[in-house]
Amino acid sequence: MAERGITPSQTVGPFFAYCLTPEAYDARGIAGNEIAGPDAAGQRIHIEGRVLDGAGEPVPDAMVEIWQADGEGRYPEAPGNAAFRGFGRAETDVDGRFVFVTVKPGPVPGPDGAPQAPHIGVSVFARGLLNRLATRIYFADEPANEGDPVLALVPADRRETLIARAVSQGVYGYDVRLQGEGETVFFEI
Amino acid sequence: MSQTPGRAYPRESLAAHPPNDAPAYASTRLRAPRRPLVILPHTLTELTGPAYGHDSVAEGENDLTLGHAGAPLGERIIVTGRVLDEDGRPVPHTLLEIWQANAAGRYIHVNDRHDAPIDPNFTGAGRVVTDASGGYAFTTIKPGAYPWRNHHNAWRPAHIHFSLFGPSFVTRLVTQMYFPGDPLLGLDPIWQSIPDARARERLVSSFDIETTKPEWALGYRFDIVLRGRGATPMEDPHHG
Ligand SMILES: [Fe+2]
Numbered sequence: 001m002a003e004r005g006i007t008p009s010q011t012v013g014p015f016f017a018y019c020l021t022p023e024a025y026d027a028r029g030i031a032g033n034e035i036a037g038p039d040a041a042g043q044r045i046h047i048e049g050r051v052l053d054g055a056g057e058p059v060p061d062a063m064v065e066i067w068q069a070d071g072e073g074r075y076p077e078a079p080g081n082a083a084f085r086g087f088g089r090a091e092t093d094v095d096g097r098f099v100f101v102t103v104k105p106g107p108v109p110g111p112d113g114a115p116q117a118p119h120i121g122v123s124v125f126a127r128g129l130l131n132r133l134a135t136r137i138y139f140a141d142e143p144a145n146e147g148d149p150v151l152a153l154v155p156a157d158r159r160e161t162l163i164a165r166a167v168s169q170g171v172y173g174y175d176v177r178l179q180g181e182g183e184t185v186f187f188e189i
Numbered sequence: 190m191s192q193t194p195g196r197a198y199p200r201e202s203l204a205a206h207p208p209n210d211a212p213a214y215a216s217t218r219l220r221a222p223r224r225p226l227v228i229l230p231h232t233l234t235e236l237t238g239p240a241y242g243h244d245s246v247a248e249g250e251n252d253l254t255l256g257h258a259g260a261p262l263g264e265r266i267i268v269t270g271r272v273l274d275e276d277g278r279p280v281p282h283t284l285l286e287i288w289q290a291n292a293a294g295r296y297i298h299v300n301d302r303h304d305a306p307i308d309p310n311f312t313g314a315g316r317v318v319t320d321a322s323g324g325y326a327f328t329t330i331k332p333g334a335y336p337w338r339n340h341h342n343a344w345r346p347a348h349i350h351f352s353l354f355g356p357s358f359v360t361r362l363v364t365q366m367y368f369p370g371d372p373l374l375g376l377d378p379i380w381q382s383i384p385d386a387r388a389r390e391r392l393v394s395s396f397d398i399e400t401t402k403p404e405w406a407l408g409y410r411f412d413i414v415l416r417g418r419g420a421t422p423m424e425d426p427h428h429g
Contacts, residue, residue, distance in 0.1 A: 004276075005275075005391060006202045007391050007413045007414045008205045008392065009207065010350075010364045010379060010380070011379060012350070015288070017298060018288065018314055019314035019350075020288070020352060030241050067234065067238065067358050076240070087239035111230045116232060121234045121358050123358075127216050128214070128218075129217075129221070130214070130217065130221075130379070133222065150232070153228070153230075158224075183224050186226050187226055188200070188226040
């Protein structure tokens with residue numbers, strides 16, 4: 001079969017909402033910010049935060065997507081896990097805010113079969129981003145972070161940028177800083 | 190979608206993408222990360238991904254000229270092609286979402302202030318899922334060029350925005366399709382941000398008389414290649 005070069009990325013631009021996150025346009029999107037149905041396994045949590053630019057200003061036209069396992073560490077394709085889609089999308093508001101309603105993920109297998117600490121895969125899209133930015137959310141109250149093989153690849157002084165902290169019962173705070181002071185760690189995947 | 194055994198995602202392929210930092214595109218200046226990306230070995234999180242198959246799309250969502258009281262203004266077109274992997278194998282049953290400006294270059298989005306008319310018969314959003322051979326088709330109208338204030342007298346070439354999932358988190362792609370012969374392409378910092386000219390050309394659709402329907406619509410072909418090769422995990426040191 002003929003080898004083919006991949007199709008390059010371009011920015012999502014500022015006008016995606018009426019297609020990708022169309023709730024404000026009274027239209028049905030393929031996914032919203034509620035990831036877990038009532039029957040999904042795991043502790044129900046909210047993750048809320050802001051997307052900020054290099055001047056510390058809110059980014060009001062970003063889209064954040066998340067992909068995660070359920071509370072038992074099962075991705076949605078696992079048998080018997082129909083209650084959990086694992087994928088969500090949120091458009092930031094005028095203050096750069098987003099929120100996801102989900103369950104806290106369980107540990108999932110890592111590169112060598114050893115478990116990874118509970119985490120969520122994150123994609124950030126916006127005008128001014130020519131590529132999808134990939135990052136992860138970890139949880140401050142997880143002892144497994146210590147031995148996590150991916151966190152170990154991140155310079156120690158930048159790991160904090162990946163860690164969501166409990167701000168109230170069942171609510172975690174997590175900001176994405178695109179550039180500058182406290183810049184979020186983004187991954188090449 | 191389930192993890193495909195033996196799938197590999199060579200990192201060399203990423204060279205086709207634009208850099209994050211592209212100063213000629215003004216919006217990158219405060220938004221593009223400055224620190225180097227951390228290389229993430231692919232784990233289950235990256236090798237799995239959401240499955241949006243045929244049940245996620247309703248009948249007719251791939252015809253953007255329908256759903257209103259009348260027909261939209263503009264040149265009716267058919268955009269068709271295949272979604273393939275890097276070996277040229279089809280990517281079946283994967284979701285494409287598209288959005289675009291109307292024939293006058295105006296989006297329905299509330300923040301679009303371009304002084305061009307809204308078309309009451311055109312929204313400009315569509316979806317389709319690829320068939321077993323990776324094929325897809327949309328019916329729509331040709332979008333207009335629009336000004337965007339990036340620099341003096343800046344105009345985006347006519348384009349359709351595309352969003353695709355593919356089989357895993359790694360294959361997620363958002364891009365734009367352009368039209369052949371557009372004089373604005375050479376002046377567009379977004380298209381020009383792609384360093385390799387051959388990669389850039391892959392975003393330009395081709396006019397196709399075979400796809401063109403007599404007395405109805407012009408046809409354009411646009412194939413999309415997502416990351417992924419059939420190599421075994423042993424051949425890719427980055428594979429989880
Ligand atoms: Fe656009």
